[in-house]
Amino acid sequence: MTSRRLYELVLANGVSASPFVWRVRYALAHKELPFESVPIGFTDIPKVFGDRCKTVPVLAEGDAMVVDSWEIVNYLERAHPDRPALFSGPAEYAMVRLFDVCFFADIIRKFFSLYALDIHDSARPEDRTYFRESRERRFLKGTPLETYVAGREARLPAVREALTPLRLQLARGPFLGGATPNYADYIAFGLFQWVASVSTLPLLAKDDQQLLSWLDRMAGLYGGLGRDPRMKPLFEG
Amino acid sequence: MTSRRLYELVLANGVSASPFVWRVRYALAHKELPFESVPIGFTDIPKVFGDRCKTVPVLAEGDAMVVDSWEIVNYLERAHPDRPALFSGPAEYAMVRLFDVCFFADIIRKFFSLYALDIHDSARPEDRTYFRESRERRFLKGTPLETYVAGREARLPAVREALTPLRLQLARGPFLGGATPNYADYIAFGLFQWVASVSTLPLLAKDDQQLLSWLDRMAGLYGGLGRDPRMKPLFEG
Numbered sequence: 001m002t003s004r005r006l007y008e009l010v011l012a013n014g015v016s017a018s019p020f021v022w023r024v025r026y027a028l029a030h031k032e033l034p035f036e037s038v039p040i041g042f043t044d045i046p047k048v049f050g051d052r053c054k055t056v057p058v059l060a061e062g063d064a065m066v067v068d069s070w071e072i073v074n075y076l077e078r079a080h081p082d083r084p085a086l087f088s089g090p091a092e093y094a095m096v097r098l099f100d101v102c103f104f105a106d107i108i109r110k111f112f113s114l115y116a117l118d119i120h121d122s123a124r125p126e127d128r129t130y131f132r133e134s135r136e137r138r139f140l141k142g143t144p145l146e147t148y149v150a151g152r153e154a155r156l157p158a159v160r161e162a163l164t165p166l167r168l169q170l171a172r173g174p175f176l177g178g179a180t181p182n183y184a185d186y187i188a189f190g191l192f193q194w195v196a197s198v199s200t201l202p203l204l205a206k207d208d209q210q211l212l213s214w215l216d217r218m219a220g221l222y223g224g225l226g227r228d229p230r231m232k233p234l235f236e237g
Numbered sequence: 238m239t240s241r242r243l244y245e246l247v248l249a250n251g252v253s254a255s256p257f258v259w260r261v262r263y264a265l266a267h268k269e270l271p272f273e274s275v276p277i278g279f280t281d282i283p284k285v286f287g288d289r290c291k292t293v294p295v296l297a298e299g300d301a302m303v304v305d306s307w308e309i310v311n312y313l314e315r316a317h318p319d320r321p322a323l324f325s326g327p328a329e330y331a332m333v334r335l336f337d338v339c340f341f342a343d344i345i346r347k348f349f350s351l352y353a354l355d356i357h358d359s360a361r362p363e364d365r366t367y368f369r370e371s372r373e374r375r376f377l378k379g380t381p382l383e384t385y386v387a388g389r390e391a392r393l394p395a396v397r398e399a400l401t402p403l404r405l406q407l408a409r410g411p412f413l414g415g416a417t418p419n420y421a422d423y424i425a426f427g428l429f430q431w432v433a434s435v436s437t438l439p440l441l442a443k444d445d446q447q448l449l450s451w452l453d454r455m456a457g458l459y460g461g462l463g464r465d466p467r468m469k470p471l472f473e474g
Contacts, residue, residue, distance in 0.1 A: 088328045094406075094415035095332030101402040103339045165338040169331070178331035 003036070004028075007048070007058040010039035011122045013230050017197040019108065020069040021057045022190030022226075027073055027183065029222035031083040035059075042127040042134075070097075073183070086183050096183045099176075103165065104187055110159045111195055111203075114152045117145045118198040152201060160204065167210040174217060181221060189218040189226065196231040204235040240273070241265075244285070244295040247276035248359045250467050254434040256345065257306040258294045259427030259463075264310055264420065266459035268320040272296075279364040279371075307334075310420070323420050333420045336413075340402065341424055347396045348432055348440075351389045354382045355435040389438060397441065404447040411454060418458060426455040426463065433468040441472040 006028065009018040016022065016039065028035050040048055045056065053067040059075070060066075066075045077086055087093040116135065123131050132145055140148050166176065166188060175181040176188060192215055195203050204211060212235060219226030243265065246255040253259065253276065265272050277285055282293065290304040296312070297303075303312045314323055324330040353372065360368050369382055377385050403413065403425060412418040413425060429452055432440050441448055449472060456463030 089325050090415045091325045091419055092328045092332055094410065094413065094419075095329055095336065095421060097409065098402070098406050098413055098421060099332065099335055099339065101405040102336065105402065165335070165342070168338040169335050172334065173331065176331065176335055178327045182328055182331075184332060184335060 003060075003062070004033060005038050005060045006035045007038045007040055007056045007060070009056050010041055010124070011197060012124045013122065014039065015197040015228060015230050017119070017122070017194060018056060019104075019187075019190035019194040020055075022193045023183070023186040024057045024059070024069050024072050025225065026186035026189065026222070027076060027086055029225050030086055030181075030183075030186070031076055031080055033076070033080060033083060041124045043130045070100075092182070096187070099184045100187055104191065107162060107191055110162055111191060112139070113155060114149065114159060114201060114203070115195055115198055116140075117149045118200050120145055121200075122198040156201070156203075160208070163211060166214070167208075170210045170214050175214070181218065185218060189215070192218075192234060193226060193231075196234050199232040199234070202233060202236040206235045206237045208235065240297075240299065241270060242275050242297045243272045244275045244277055244293045244297070246293050247278055247361070248434060249361045250359065251276065252434045252465060252467050254356070254359070254431060255293060256341075256424075256427035256431040257292075259430045260420070260423040261294045261296070261306050261309050262462065263423035263426065263459070264313060264323055266462050267323055267418075267420075267423070268313055268317055270313070270317060270320060278361045280367045307337075329419070333424070336421045337424055341428065344399060344428055347399055348428060349376070350392060351386065351396060351438060351440070352432055352435055353377075354386045355437050357382055358437075359435040393438070393440075397445070400448060403451070404445075407447045407451050412451070418455065422455060426452070429455075429471060430463060430468075433471050436469040436471070439470060439473040443472045443474045445472065 006021070006024065008016045008021045008025075011017045016025070016037070040056065045054060049058065052065070055067070057069055057072060058065060058067050059072045061075075061079070064075065064079070066072045073086060076083075087096065120128055120131050120135075136142055136144060169176050173179055176184040192203070206212075215234060243258070243261065245253045245258045245262075248254045253262070253274070277293065282291060286295065289302070292304070294306055294309060295302060295304050296309045298312075298316070301312065301316070303309045310323060313320075324333065357365055357368050357372075373379055373381060406413050410416055413421045429440070443449075452471060
């Protein structure tokens with residue numbers, strides 16, 4: 001059997017914490033490809049990979065090392081045509097990539113505006129300074145994380161409203177992909193897993209039945225792959 | 238041969254002017270189904286249809302009358318399985334509907350904030366009072382169209398920025414659907430045709446090559462279905 005390792009971003013409590021890692025975990029489960037998880041922290045990445053890559057997920061399989069979640073997905077489809085396909089064909093693939101640039105890119109920014117400090121506080125102690133300095137410099141023009149998230153409760157209604165497209169889609173079927181989950185579900189669910197791994201502010205109202213049912217369905221897939229008692233509740237009360 | 242009529246929204250200059258009609262026009266062309274266009278103005282809808290429907294497009298084919306663009310698309314796929322399919326399967330269909338609620342819903346609001354008064358001014362004279370009163374009451378809480386669009390030039394950069402997901406997708410292939418156009422292309426292109434039918438403010442910068450090339454490719458499909466000399470330029474200069 002080929003050795004297959006997935007390098008994942010880990011927090012102080014041991015939870016996997018990247019929306020990009022979560023989508024790949026689900027992709028591997030979808031394709032029925034078991035893997036060994038290699039949890040590393042933010043500051044381990046250069047130690048482990050040197051200049052070869054700056055982000056996780058990284059998939060190592062036999063002699064192959066694949067960086068970037070879309071590259072990993074493309075590799076998996078190519079290398080394992082005998083396993084369940086992630087995409088029914090090029091049109092579905094193109095549409096999922098379109099969803100990724102339309103929806104995910106917008107929502108990850110909105111979630112970051114609520115949870116940037118929670119991520120910092122949940123990181124391993126030795127990763128916190130790096131996380132703070134790199135994020136404040138790269139994304140926040142030097143604004144401290146504390147200032148950036150201040151007053152976040154007031155922004156919560158607008159973020160919840162931005163999730164309306166998911167609710168509209170889920171009113172038509174149990175998954176974003178329709179009757180069965182597809183990679184769009186894995187992309188979107190990864191965002192919520194990321195929040196649940198760090199959150200100190202419930203993201204959703206407890207009566208958000210459309211989304212909460214879907215989150216529960218998603219967490220239950222592949223033997224409960226998304227369930228982890230160390231995660232925080234995504235809804236109030 | 239079955240008679241097939243598409244009821245379309247028409248402006249004073251005779252141009253078809255609804256983003257929802259345009260997507261259906263392309264769907265009919267994709268399926269190689271010829272149709273007779275029936276141009277009607279805003280205030281003709283109750284005269285023609287009574288209580289049966291309040292919006293166009295409406296497709297009449299034989300004894301069937303189908304209202305709403307998605308209902309029409311579903312009907313066409315069901316009624317004409319011998320013609321080229323609009324969707325490769327249920328997963329692509331689900332993904333295109335997701336694009337419709339994620340992207341289209343947001344962009345149509347942004348475009349309306351730039352062009353609401355242009356639509357009014359382009360409508361047939363007998364439709365203008367109805368358009369103004371219904372839109373100001375329904376969408377603008379009584380704000381006059383003139384006030385609503387005032388200072389629109391300042392909002393143009395943000396609207397252009399909101400089109401970035403299309404550019405990112407088009408960097409990967411000639412159409413949103415990949416190597417060939419799909420219904421996501423028709424949905425998005427319909428928005429631009431709507432703007433081009435009324436615009437007095439160029440939407441795009443002239444160096445927006447990614448989008449301009451795609452618009453040109455889209456307009457040229459099906460014998461130049463999207464080209465109309467009465468339309469306004471979408472870019473500056």
